């Protein structure tokens with residue numbers, strides 16, 4: 593886990609044992625995870641400590657929070673463009689109705705939204721719902737038999 597330390601240091605996060613464990617877990621995920629997912633996957637962690645670690649990661653531009661409409665906030669590792677000064681990875685998120693996973697689509701940026709005069713946007717998020725590529729492939733495989 594030694595190679596994970598520079599990632600935290602670069603974001604000016606003190607690499608505690610707990611944070612390294614959380615980072616290690618997040619880097620292995622292909623889709624966004626909720627606090628509950630993390631709590632279940634990481635033994636010997638309590639929700640409060642976990643939440644604090646995630647909050648620190650969020651504040652330092654290492655993870656971003658995703659509201660996918662499921663009512664539970666999910667978290668995923670940010671693109672390198674995010675810094676302690678702010679999040680710059682305005683990409684689309686994709687919620688799969690079949691496997692119920694939420695994916696970051698960093699190649700697909702959120703188009704610029706023109707607001708009427710007098711309105712000042714503070715955050716923008718865009719969630720596309722549908723069937724992810726993995727589920728779609730499975731469908732095709734089943735259909736082919």
Ligand SMILES: [Zn+2]
Pocket residue numbers: 688689690691692693723724725726727728
């Ligand atoms: Zn899926």
Ligand SMILES: [Zn+2]
Pocket residue numbers: 656658668683684685695696697
């Ligand atoms: Zn994302």
